[in-house]
Amino acid sequence: DTGVSQDPRHKITKRGQNVTFRCDPISEHNRLYWYRQTLGQGPEFLTYFQNEAQLEKSRLLSDRFSAERPKGSFSTLEIQRTEQGDSAMYLCASSWDRNFQAFFGQGTRLTVV
């Protein structure tokens, strides 16, 4: 499968714990996006990278959220001190900056108990 892949697919964590999710984009894509999707809603934009540069992070939900893309390939999204309200599907997407078409991964479903 040469599409966007995310790991893990599911994560259950206790409130207060830190979690980290990984996204591997389509190899030739230089843009990578993180979205959050809650039940019955459309994906909500969080942050994006062009190559290794994080060019927009003002939409990250709080300072507990951070993302990295150290070598311009895979990316990680970390949530520190998780809260129950963080329970959601976290989606990653990638695109080529000369073409708007964005392709999504299967997402990581986070449950905070």
Place this chain on the structure above:
Amino acid sequence: GENVEQHPSTLSVQEGDSAVIKCTYSDSASNYFPWYKQELGKRPQLIIDIRSNVGEKKDQRIAVTLNKTAKHFSLHITETQPEDSAVYFCAASDHGGSQGNLIFGKGTKLSVKP
């Protein structure tokens, strides 16, 4: 920033009928409008998109129309089939498309009855 409204939230049609989903956007600088289909438990899949320099685009049974003056765009599915049942999301490019991130509508749950 951009805001996208989508209607209806649910739509039920008989197999073979047409389905239309409508979206409006707020930022006149938006220039890219994709539609995604999401089946239960699966990733959003890009099914068709349109850019602001085009008024209509077709791909087999699916078509999208764009009215830039009114700032609305629509998805048309003809000859619906049970496998078309899913949640459909419209989206519009944010920041005039300079970043490539999308603002999504809340989705339309389409049910096609055999």
